[in-house]
Amino acid sequence: MKKTLLAASLASALFAQAHAAETLTFGYAAYLFDDKFSTILRNGAEAYAESLGHEMIQVDANNDQGRQIDQVKNFIANGVDAVIIQSVDSSAAQPMTKALADAGIPAIYVNRKPIPIQQLGSMAAYVASNEIESGTLQTFAMCNQLRAEGKAGGARGYLLMGQLTSEAAIQRTADAEQVMGLDMCNFMTLVAPKTTGQWQRTKAQDIMTNWLSTGEPFDFVIANNDEMAMGVVQALKSAGIDMDTVVIGGVDATDDAIAAMKGGDLDVTVFQNAAAQGEGAINAAIKLLNGEKVDREVYVPFELVVPSNVDQYANRN
Amino acid sequence: MAGLAHGLGGLKYDPKKRHRPPELNVFVALVIIVLLFEVLGRLFVGDSFLFNTRESIDTLFNEARLRIIILQVAIIGIIALGVTQVIISGGIDLSSGSIVGAAAMVGTMFAQSSMNEYGMENTDPVLGMAFLDLPIIIAIVAALAAGLLAGVINGLLIAYGKIPPFIVTLGMMLFARGVANWTTKGKPISYLQEDYAAIGAGMTPVFIFLGAAVVMHLLLKYTRYGKHTYAIGSNEQAARMSGIDVDRLKILIYAIAGFLSALAAIVLSAKALTGQSGMGVMYELDAIAMAVIGGTSLAGGRGSVLGTCLGALIFGVIISGFTFMRLDAFYQEMAKGSIIVAAVLLDQWRARQQAARN
Numbered sequence: 001m002k003k004t005l006l007a008a009s010l011a012s013a014l015f016a017q018a019h020a021a022e023t024l025t026f027g028y029a030a031y032l033f034d035d036k037f038s039t040i041l042r043n044g045a046e047a048y049a050e051s052l053g054h055e056m057i058q059v060d061a062n063n064d065q066g067r068q069i070d071q072v073k074n075f076i077a078n079g080v081d082a083v084i085i086q087s088v089d090s091s092a093a094q095p096m097t098k099a100l101a102d103a104g105i106p107a108i109y110v111n112r113k114p115i116p117i118q119q120l121g122s123m124a125a126y127v128a129s130n131e132i133e134s135g136t137l138q139t140f141a142m143c144n145q146l147r148a149e150g151k152a153g154g155a156r157g158y159l160l161m162g163q164l165t166s167e168a169a170i171q172r173t174a175d176a177e178q179v180m181g182l183d184m185c186n187f188m189t190l191v192a193p194k195t196t197g198q199w200q201r202t203k204a205q206d207i208m209t210n211w212l213s214t215g216e217p218f219d220f221v222i223a224n225n226d227e228m229a230m231g232v233v234q235a236l237k238s239a240g241i242d243m244d245t246v247v248i249g250g251v252d253a254t255d256d257a258i259a260a261m262k263g264g265d266l267d268v269t270v271f272q273n274a275a276a277q278g279e280g281a282i283n284a285a286i287k288l289l290n291g292e293k294v295d296r297e298v299y300v301p302f303e304l305v306v307p308s309n310v311d312q313y314a315n316r317n
Numbered sequence: 318m319a320g321l322a323h324g325l326g327g328l329k330y331d332p333k334k335r336h337r338p339p340e341l342n343v344f345v346a347l348v349i350i351v352l353l354f355e356v357l358g359r360l361f362v363g364d365s366f367l368f369n370t371r372e373s374i375d376t377l378f379n380e381a382r383l384r385i386i387i388l389q390v391a392i393i394g395i396i397a398l399g400v401t402q403v404i405i406s407g408g409i410d411l412s413s414g415s416i417v418g419a420a421a422m423v424g425t426m427f428a429q430s431s432m433n434e435y436g437m438e439n440t441d442p443v444l445g446m447a448f449l450d451l452p453i454i455i456a457i458v459a460a461l462a463a464g465l466l467a468g469v470i471n472g473l474l475i476a477y478g479k480i481p482p483f484i485v486t487l488g489m490m491l492f493a494r495g496v497a498n499w500t501t502k503g504k505p506i507s508y509l510q511e512d513y514a515a516i517g518a519g520m521t522p523v524f525i526f527l528g529a530a531v532v533m534h535l536l537l538k539y540t541r542y543g544k545h546t547y548a549i550g551s552n553e554q555a556a557r558m559s560g561i562d563v564d565r566l567k568i569l570i571y572a573i574a575g576f577l578s579a580l581a582a583i584v585l586s587a588k589a590l591t592g593q594s595g596m597g598v599m600y601e602l603d604a605i606a607m608a609v610i611g612g613t614s615l616a617g618g619r620g621s622v623l624g625t626c627l628g629a630l631i632f633g634v635i636i637s638g639f640t641f642m643r644l645d646a647f648y649q650e651m652a653k654g655s656i657i658v659a660a661v662l663l664d665q666w667r668a669r670q671q672a673a674r675n
Contacts (some may be wrong), residue, residue: 210636
């Protein structure tokens with residue numbers, strides 16, 4: 001049923017294209033339809049494509065890399081103008097890149113970086129948010145807030161890392177440490193060595209309670225994600241600590257984190273704009289089709305979320 | 318080795334055990350570890366591990382630390398109580414962590430409130446508006462029923478399917494995690510009722526853990542259920558010959574283990590104020606480790622609730638001790654691993670000594 005529908009939509013799309021040359025048809029290969037972030041990204045791309053008068057056909061690889069490769073080949077066989085891919089396995093992107101390059105069809109990878117990135121030729125690009133920004137934005141905003149609170153003479157705090165094997169955890173931690181090394185922010189120092197809360201709320205809750213038992217005063221807690229930041233918030237609240245005396249920062253802008261920020265408990269988080277990544281992918285595809293040059297890596301900025309702008313981020317991711 | 322590890326299973330009076338309970342070793346180990354942190358702390362950190370050194374507070378001990386030592390192991394401790402009796406019966410339960418995930422999702426689904434702690438309206442409840450603000454007993458019963466069901470399925474497959482417990486519970490581990498992910502397609506459940514959150518607030522998890530420990534202790538030590546559990550762990554064939562309904566008993570054992578995992582799930586989700594499908598990952602291994610450190614033999618027939626509680630305390634002391642010493646997370650994991658192996662090594666050595674004496 002799904003296939004028939006797809007074939008029908010492909011046929012009608014191609015038919016339409018034959019009549020109006022300016023209407024482009026994009027093939028969108030999603031790694032999995034059933035994923036919230038991925039869905040927002042996909043819908044963002046579709047809405048943007050349609051607003052420009054183009055068409056987008058979507059297929060679901062259902063987390064199966066083999067299936068995704070076949071789907072991309074099907075797109076090529078059916079003559080779409082460009083293919084946008086959120087790959088299942090970023091290290092297995094090469095066959096798709098090659099097939100599209102051989103067919104002369106632009107390949108836009110979105111959100112998941114194809115490894116190695118050098119495989120992307122002149123008719124290919126990668127659109128995503130740059131992980132380097134999230135930890136930097138977060139820690140710098142915390143630094144500013146501590147300054148504004150008159151703590152520039154010295155502020156002590158803790159750093160909670162995600163899973164030690166995770167690239168995002170390592171990157172965000174390195175960026176936080178780099179910001180704390182800047183002249184402007186080097187008044188921020190850690191009370192104890194950074195510790196992993198394994199991305200988990202309950203782990204972070206227990207670690208924070210352990211830190212509280214040392215009786216050391218502290219001014220801030222940096223967490224690599226919002227789940228751990230929420231654990232910190234809950235530990236401090238159950239210990240009866242005045243939340244205004246501590247600056248807490250997370251990353252992700254989850255629903256719970258947004259609620260906690262509105263409630264005045266969380267101070268900083270960072271939003272990854274999925275819909276904008278979708279738009280960026282369509283833009284890159286159109287530019288490549290027009291013969292314009294596109295950077296191999298196109299970055300959609302992370303967005304800082306603080307109490308003053310939190311309202312516009314509710315229910316966005 | 319298998320012969321040495323088999324105890325008498327509480328079936329026969331053994332004067333040697335009477336004089337020196339095996340839990341004593343675990344207790345001594347606990348004391349040694351605590352003293353080690355106390356001494357190292359005074360030498361390198363300039364602070365006391367156990368005692369209060371702050372003038373602003375008027376207590377002898379560092380009570381905040383003593384509380385977190387036990388609080389942080391209470392939830393996995395509840396699971397470990399169930400795992401202990403499974404291991405004593407000669408089985409193993411790898412599914413407890415995943416049952417925690419599934420039961421947490423099922424429970425929190427029925428524990429949603431129309432408003433969160435900040436007074437914001439719940440616009441997207443999992444089960445629809447009609448299921449908000451239900452009496453929390455419904456959530457509790459739903460979660461416990463889910464855990465019980467998973468445990469009964471484990472028991473039925475082991476008893477009547479004659480499949481090794483390792484395989485059955487490995488299957489349940491994957492299945493229950495699948496159920497947990499399926500319930501909301503991975504989306505976390507928030508907006509939990511205040512009454513539900515109270516189950517995990519403050520020291521309540523510790524009281525629930527201790528309450529469950531007392532019940533399990535009495536059950537294993539003074540009832541026919543307990544005696545028979547030791548018996549099938551020591552020698553299943555002999556137990557069957559002597560008229561014990563081994564199949565029924567096994568179903569009961571795994572059902573209780575599932576029930577306790579679900580109890581842990583309720584406390585965990587209440588403490589975290591959220592239900593998440595990833596909850597409880599790897600908890601089964603920590604629970605098994607607590608039981609083993611506490612002197613429970615993986616060969617079956619030997620172990621106790623008291624030992625497991627001490628094992629859990631050792632875990633708690635290590636976690637807090639390493640934070641206190643300001644050591645990195647990496648060392649924590651290495652120490653945990655070493656202590657598990659050291660505990661079993663010591664236990665084997667002790668068993669050999671005892672056998673030589675006999």
